[in-house]
Amino acid sequence: MVKKADVIMLICLVFVSLLLFAVMLLIPKNSGDTLVVTVDGKEYCRLPLSVDTEIPLSGNTVIIENGYAYMKNANCPDKICINQGKINKIGQTVVCLPNSVILEVE
Numbered sequence: 001m002v003k004k005a006d007v008i009m010l011i012c013l014v015f016v017s018l019l020l021f022a023v024m025l026l027i028p029k030n031s032g033d034t035l036v037v038t039v040d041g042k043e044y045c046r047l048p049l050s051v052d053t054e055i056p057l058s059g060n061t062v063i064i065e066n067g068y069a070y071m072k073n074a075n076c077p078d079k080i081c082i083n084q085g086k087i088n089k090i091g092q093t094v095v096c097l098p099n100s101v102i103l104e105v106e
């Protein structure tokens with residue numbers, strides 16, 4: 001025999017799970033707040049994604065804009081880094097292999 005209280009408890013649990021699930025969907029997941037620029041295997045600088053700026057490197061130009069970071073210009077032949085687009089989530093990277101430049105969000 002199922003008690004009424006058990007049913008109410010179960011309904012509450014389901015409701016809370018659904019609510020948590022909805023909240024998780026609404027909150028942007030794993031958005032980073034720092035851009036780490038690595039050049040030739042060494043950390044070149046770390047900058048907040050919240051401040052728009054331009055980082056001139058020897059062969060690349062990195063832009064931080066509206067919370068996103070991307071490679072604006074590069075003198076590498078493949079331009080893969082430019083095509084990697086904008087990043088803002090923790091662990092996302094833009095890599096320019098020919099110039100040994102790595103952008104990573106933390």
Ligand SMILES: [Zn+2]
Nearest residue numbers: 074076081096
């Ligand atoms: Zn490149």
